[in-house]
Amino acid sequence: MMNLIDEGGKRLDGRSFDQLRPFSMQAGLLKSASGSAYIEQGGNKILVGVYGPRDSRSRYGTNQDKAVLRCRYHMLPFSTEERKSPQPSRREIEISKVIRDALEPALLLEEFPRSVIDIYIEVLQSDGGSRGASITAASIALADAGIPMKDLVSAVAVGKVNGHLVLDLSDTEDKEGEVDLPIAVMLNSGLITLMQMDGKLSEDEFRQAIDLAMGGAKELREAQRKALVQKYFKEVDS
Amino acid sequence: MKGLVLDNLRRDQLTDAISKGRRLDGRGMSEYRKLEIRPGIIPKAEGSARVKLGDTEVMAGVKIEHGKPFPDTPDQGVLIINAEVLPLASEYAEPGPPDEDAIELARVVDRGIRESKMVDVNKLVIVPGKEVYLMYVDISVISTGGNLFDASSYAVVAALINTKFKILKQEENGSVTPTGETSELPIVDLPVSITAVKIKKGIILDPDVEEESINDGRLTVAYDQEGNLCAIQKGQASGLKVEEIMEMVKMGKEKVPEIREMIRGALEKNG
Numbered sequence: 036m037m038n039l040i041d042e043g044g045k046r047l048d049g050r051s052f053d054q055l056r057p058f059s060m061q062a063g064l065l066k067s068a069s070g071s072a073y074i075e076q077g078g079n080k081i082l083v084g085v086y087g088p089r090d091s092r093s094r095y096g097t098n099q100d101k102a103v104l105r106c107r108y109h110m111l112p113f114s115t116e117e118r119k120s121p122q123p124s125r126r127e128i129e130i131s132k133v134i135r136d137a138l139e140p141a142l143l144l145e146e147f148p149r150s151v152i153d154i155y156i157e158v159l160q161s162d163g164g165s166r167g168a169s170i171t172a173a174s175i176a177l178a179d180a181g182i183p184m185k186d187l188v189s190a191v192a193v194g195k196v197n198g199h200l201v202l203d204l205s206d207t208e209d210k211e212g213e214v215d216l217p218i219a220v221m222l223n224s225g226l227i228t229l230m231q232m233d234g235k236l237s238e239d240e241f242r243q244a245i246d247l248a249m250g251g252a253k254e255l256r257e258a259q260r261k262a263l264v265q266k267y268f269k270e271v272d273s
Numbered sequence: 274m275k276g277l278v279l280d281n282l283r284r285d286q287l288t289d290a291i292s293k294g295r296r297l298d299g300r301g302m303s304e305y306r307k308l309e310i311r312p313g314i315i316p317k318a319e320g321s322a323r324v325k326l327g328d329t330e331v332m333a334g335v336k337i338e339h340g341k342p343f344p345d346t347p348d349q350g351v352l353i354i355n356a357e358v359l360p361l362a363s364e365y366a367e368p369g370p371p372d373e374d375a376i377e378l379a380r381v382v383d384r385g386i387r388e389s390k391m392v393d394v395n396k397l398v399i400v401p402g403k404e405v406y407l408m409y410v411d412i413s414v415i416s417t418g419g420n421l422f423d424a425s426s427y428a429v430v431a432a433l434i435n436t437k438f439k440i441l442k443q444e445e446n447g448s449v450t451p452t453g454e455t456s457e458l459p460i461v462d463l464p465v466s467i468t469a470v471k472i473k474k475g476i477i478l479d480p481d482v483e484e485e486s487i488n489d490g491r492l493t494v495a496y497d498q499e500g501n502l503c504a505i506q507k508g509q510a511s512g513l514k515v516e517e518i519m520e521m522v523k524m525g526k527e528k529v530p531e532i533r534e535m536i537r538g539a540l541e542k543n544g
Contacts, residue, residue, distance in 0.1 A: 104510075125376050125379075125380065126380075128373050128376050129373065129376055129377050129380050131373070132373045132374075132377055133377075133506075133507075135510065136507075136508065136509060136510040136511075137510075139510035139511075140510055140511050140512045216505070220512075221512060224512065225514055225515065226511075226512025226513065226514060227507065227512055227513050227514070227515065227518060228507075228510075228511070228512045229507060230492070230505055230506075230507035230513075230518070231505055231506050231507065232502065232503075232504055232505035232506075233384055233388050233504060234388055234503065234504075235388065235389075235497060235501040235502065235503045236501060236502050237500070237501055237502075238500075238502065238522060238523075238526065241502055241522065242519060245515055245518070
């Protein structure tokens with residue numbers, strides 16, 4: 036097993052167990068999109084554009100009662116160590132689905148029957164935890180698009196490396212560690228909208244890991260809020 | 274089919290029963306539908322199994338080939354799991370490449386098997402770094418009656434345990450040939466997948482197709498032999514509270530021994 040924690044209890048990048056990687060978020064930077072956001076978290080650089088609600092162009096895939104949410108998570112061919120083929124991989128197809136399911140509960144889609152909302156997530160550079168960062172950013176972009184929402188969705192992965200539960204896995208910790216457990220949550224209601232896990236945890240560890248994720252989500256949520264305030268209430272806030 | 278009076282009545286009846294701790298087919302909240310596992314149904318496959326779980330029916334087949342290992346795991350055999358919902362499986366299924374649901378199904382089953390370390394892939398090496406065994410596992414859904422995740426997982430587990438393959442060796446000229454002997458796969462764990470759904474405030478295991486259609490959140494968890502959680506997938510565009518997730522995990526963990534015994538029993542009887 037690779038040594039991922041030093042004798043002083045620090046991780047390879049110098050973080051403590053419950054510390055997020057450096058991150059920054061920005062709302063509303065694409066001109067033609069209804070809403071957009073950009074996030075950096077560790078080595079992740081992710082751009083999200085939201086289009087809609089707009090009329091559905093096809094007769095298929097529309098709903099008489101609410102807007103249909105569509106989502107594409109896509110990694111650019113140069114975003115990874117080895118070139119990623121531009122064709123959607125099985126991983127990307129699954130992640131697109133779970134991200135859509137993670138965001139939909141926050142949206143009041145009933146307000147826009149017969150229309151569609153498209154979320155385009157472009158991973159410009161990928162690092163560990165890109166699905167979490169994508170959800171965090173997409174949530175800002177949806178708010179920026181003026182789509183009525185119950186809450187923002189904030190997401191982060193927790194994991195286990197060298198036997199320790201840690202917050203916000205880096206790429207190395209994800210690949211070399213024992214467990215990856217991404218979680219997305221709407222903090223107002225405490226509802227978890229995404230949860231996946233690879234690797235082994237006891238029931239107790241699992242419970243602790245959720246608490247660790249909640250702490251990280253709170254910090255991220257504050258930054259999401261700030262990104263929106265920055266764009267819309269700059270003068271008032273500063 | 275929102276708006277149809279009968280559909281709405283049925284939905285009310287379902288949720289009403291579950292809120293009272295009952296289910297319309299008479300099952301308890303944690304009770305699985307009748308589970309039948311028949312291993313070895315396709316003799317030409319190295320391993321196979323058919324699983325019926327209520328109205329859900331799934332086949333899994335294993336084909337063993339040989340080839341190069343993945344570059345990042347040069348000393349391990351390769352496991353590849355795919356799933357297809359056959360067009361005859363329901364009125365909504367259509368021919369064509371796997372859609373996102375089929376891809377998710379395959380990947381969730383894969384994670385449960387892989388993360389439990391069920392098959393010791395370190396033993397599936399012919400020439401380290403050069404030639405390893407490739408396990409292709411294909412899931413074919415024959416009838417979608419709810420809870421495809423668990424039915425497919427049981428079928429794959431049973432098919433892998435049922436597998437017998439030709440042992441290969443590399444000749445001096447580099448070609449890979451059978452030694453004439455056969456072997457079972459190096460099986461070291463028996464993961465069990467348990468799917469729970471929330472309907473209003475009630476939590477049930479093994480949802481049928483109707484229960485699935487009105488669920489307010491789904492959680493599939495795979496458990497290894499030590500009782501650890503080894504893979505999780507939350508499904509459905511909805512939220513679950515932490516307490517609800519912990520309740521689902523608790524109900525699942527209690528259910529695991531019974532299902533594991535049924536899988537073992539079926540394999541002993543037919544294997």
